[in-house]
Structure formats: C-alpha cells, structure tokens
Amino acid sequence: MAQPTTLQPPAASNTLDVPRTGNWDGGNEPFKASYGKLMMWFFLLSDAFTFAAFLTTYGMIRHKHEVFTGEAEDFVFSTRWWPIPDHVFNAFPGMGEANVPLGFVALMTMILILSSVTMVLAVEAGHRMDKKDVQKWLLWTILFGATFLASQAWEWSHFIHGHTEGTLMADGTVFHGANLAMNQYGPVLFADLFFFITGFHGTHVLSGVCLLVWCFIATTNGTFEKRGHYEMIEKIGLYWHFVDLVWVFVFTFFYLV
Amino acid sequence: MSANATTEPTLAPGEIAKPNTGWIWKIFGVLVGITAVEFVFVFLMHPSTLRNSIFIVLTIMKAFFIVAEFMHLKHETKGLIWTILVPVSLLVWLLVALITEGSFVGEVMQNMFK
Numbered sequence: 001m002a003q004p005t006t007l008q009p010p011a012a013s014n015t016l017d018v019p020r021t022g023n024w025d026g027g028n029e030p031f032k033a034s035y036g037k038l039m040m041w042f043f044l045l046s047d048a049f050t051f052a053a054f055l056t057t058y059g060m061i062r063h064k065h066e067v068f069t070g071e072a073e074d075f076v077f078s079t080r081w082w083p084i085p086d087h088v089f090n091a092f093p094g095m096g097e098a099n100v101p102l103g104f105v106a107l108m109t110m111i112l113i114l115s116s117v118t119m120v121l122a123v124e125a126g127h128r129m130d131k132k133d134v135q136k137w138l139l140w141t142i143l144f145g146a147t148f149l150a151s152q153a154w155e156w157s158h159f160i161h162g163h164t165e166g167t168l169m170a171d172g173t174v175f176h177g178a179n180l181a182m183n184q185y186g187p188v189l190f191a192d193l194f195f196f197i198t199g200f201h202g203t204h205v206l207s208g209v210c211l212l213v214w215c216f217i218a219t220t221n222g223t224f225e226k227r228g229h230y231e232m233i234e235k236i237g238l239y240w241h242f243v244d245l246v247w248v249f250v251f252t253f254f255y256l257v
Numbered sequence: 258m259s260a261n262a263t264t265e266p267t268l269a270p271g272e273i274a275k276p277n278t279g280w281i282w283k284i285f286g287v288l289v290g291i292t293a294v295e296f297v298f299v300f301l302m303h304p305s306t307l308r309n310s311i312f313i314v315l316t317i318m319k320a321f322f323i324v325a326e327f328m329h330l331k332h333e334t335k336g337l338i339w340t341i342l343v344p345v346s347l348l349v350w351l352l353v354a355l356i357t358e359g360s361f362v363g364e365v366m367q368n369m370f371k
Contacts, residue, residue, distance in 0.1 A: 030334070030336055031333065031334050031336055031337040032333070032334050033333060033334075033337060038337075041340075041341060045341060045345070048345055049344075049348070052345075052348040052352070055352070056348075056351055056355050057355075059352060059355065059356040059359065060356055060358060060359035061359060062359070063356050063357075063359035063363060064360070065363060066363070066367065072303070072304075084304070086299065101299075102296070102299060106296060110292070113285065116323065117281060117282070120281045120327050121278060121281060124278060124281065125276065128273055128274040130273045130276070133276065237327075237328075238328055241327045241328045242328070244323060244327075245320055245323045245324065245328075248316055248319045248323065249316060249320070251316075252295075252315075252316040256295060256312045257309050257312055257313075
C-alpha cells in the first residue's frame with residue numbers, strides 16, 4: 001500500500017487539483033467532525049476551564065469562611081459566616097418584600113433550559129433544510145435569551161440595592177445592598193464572587209444572543225440555504241448549550257449548596 | 258438515540274421532511290424533572306453534606322443530558338468524546354484539592370489567636 005506522504009510530493013502525473021488522500025496527508029478525518037465544529041468544541045473546553053476556575057475559587061473561599069450552624073430561622077446576615085443562599089435570593093419582581101426563596105432563580109433556570117430546547121429545534125430544522133422553522137426557533141431562542149438577560153439585570157439590581165432590613169455594621173450604621181467593597185449579606189468576597197461569576201456567565205449569554213441574531217439575519221438572507229447546509233446553526237448551538245450547561249453548575253454551587 | 262438521524266425516504270425536490278422532535282421534548286422533560294427534584298430537596302432537607310452530594314449528583318445528571326443529547330457528544334466518535342471528557346475530569350481534582358486547602362486555611366485562621 002503506497003500511501004503518499006508529505007515528504008514525497010505527488011507525482012507529476014497526479015494533477016495538483018486532486019486532493020491528497022493519504023493518512024498523514026489530511027486525507028483522514030479521525031473525529032469525523034468538521035474543522036469548525038471541532039474548534040468550537042476546543043474553545044468550549046477552554047471556556048470550561050475558565051468557569052471551573054471561577055467555581056473552584058468560590059468553593060475554596062467559601063470553605064475558608066465559617067459556616068452558620070444554628071437553625072435556619074435564626075439566621076442573620078453577618079460578615080462572620082457565609083450567607084445561606086435562600087435568605088439572599090428570596091425576592092420576586094412585583095412582589096415587594098414577599099419571601100420567595102429561590103423562586104426567581106428557578107424561573108431563570110426554566111427560561112434558559114427552554115432556550116436550549118428551542119436551539120436544538122432550530123438545529124433539527126436546519127438538518128431538514130427547513131428555512132422557516134429555523135427562523136421560528138431561532139427567534140424563540142433569542143427571545144428566551146433576552147428574557148434571561150433582563151431577569152439577570154433585575155436580580156443584579158435587587159442584589160445591589162439590597163433588602164430593606166439591611167445589616168448593622170460595626171460603627172452602628174445600617175448598610176443596604178452590595179458593592180465590590182462591602183455588602184449586607186456576608187463576607188466581602190461573597191458579593192465579589194456573585195458579580196464576577198454571574199457577570200461572566202451573563203456576558204456569555206449576551207454574546208450568544210448577538211451570535212443568534214446574526215444567525216437569524218443570515219438565515220433570512222438565505223446564506224445557509226445557498227451554502228447547502230446549516231452547520232453554522234449547529235456551531236452556535238454548541239456554544240448556546242454550553243452557556244446553559246454553565247448555568248446548571250452556577251445554579252447548583254451558588255444558589256442550592 | 259438513532260431518532261436524531263434523518264432516515265426519511267427520498268424526498269421530492271423542494272419538499273421538506275417532517276420534523277422529528279419527540280426526543281427533544283423528552284430530554285426537556287427530564288431536565289425539568291431533575292430541577293424540580295432539586296427544589297424538593299432544597300425545601301424538605303436541612304443543609305448537610307448528604308444534601309450537597311445529592312445536588313452534585315443531580316447536577317452531573319443534568320450536565321450529562323445537555324452534553325450527550327443537546328450537544329450531540331454521545332453520537333460523536335470515541336476519540337472526540339475522550340478528548341473533551343479527560344481534561345474536564347482533571348478539573349474535579351483541582352476542585353477537590355482547593356476546597357480542602359480552603360477548609361484548612363479557614364481552620365488555621367480561626368485558631369490562630371486561641
């Protein structure tokens with residue numbers, strides 16, 4: 001079996017237009033996936049490292065702090081111990097001071113999972129070359145993505161402005177809400193990690209929505225139809241599912257544990 | 258799930274195949290179900306290492322369904338699957354190591370002036 005290699009240029013009888021087919025000539029495709037899809041996977045792998053670094057930092061810093069050991073009803077915010085999440089995230093838009101522990105974040109989780117579903121539906125429609133369906137499901141995904149971003153904006157704003165009771169500081173004043181240097185919920189790093197982790201995730205969602213809008217425009221213009229395949233939707237879809245996947249972990253480690 | 262593959266017979270030119278979306282909604286149901294179970298544990302169980310372990314197991318289950326089915330990794334070649342899974346699994350080591358380190362640092366600092 002004479003396999004042409006890169007060391008031996010193709011014989012003159014082979015025209016230069018013929019693609020090389022040898023194992024070490026680019027003729028082999030061990031992963032059976034296109035270049036673009038593979039590169040998206042490797043980008044997501046590197047992105048997973050970044051998010052893992054954030055969540056590992058969260059775990060390390062949280063374990064460095066004291067744990068509140070009393071009954072959940074007796075819990076008060078203090079810089080001494082790490083706050084219990086359902087005491088921090090217990091507000092719902094339009095319900096004022098009502099105590100809805102983790103209610104809003106449950107809704108946000110549902111919205112993001114739904115957006116993932118509509119994204120798969122768009123990819124599925126792309127496989128069938130069904131332009132109308134691709135447009136429809138892309139629009140739904142953009143809508144859910146934008147709704148998630150708006151929810152996160154509300155969540156941030158509530159976190160920054162704080163609960164009405166506030167926290168009594170050492171100098172006798174009451175502090176409400178949070179910034180990077182001080183917060184009413186617990187140790188300084190609690191709010192910092194909240195801003196960095198959910199902020200970095202939100203930035204990813206924002207980038208995803210921009211990419212989806214671009215995909216929608218390209219679909220509408222018939223770019224993918226002319227190209228003969230909707231692989232771009234699959235690649236952006238991989239990114240979008242990854243963002244959903246990261247939220248699954250942020251949700252567990254920031255809100256549940 | 259072989260349902261992912263488009264297996265419809267020959268189509269007339271310009272005709273569009275029927276959508277095959279049952280499996281997508283099934284996975285959606287699974288993901289919603291697992292999230293609901295997580296909330297049951299939030300409200301019915303006091304915080305403990307056991308409860309945290311349950312959350313982590315359920316999270317990994319959700320991650321499996323998203324990556325395997327939605328991101329289609331289960332249907333890629335073995336080489337690609339391992340290429341993604343091996344580096345990610347090393348991160349678990351980092352997480353465990355640094356959390357242990359954090360507990361130790363916290364303990365040292367609390368006992369420093371005793």
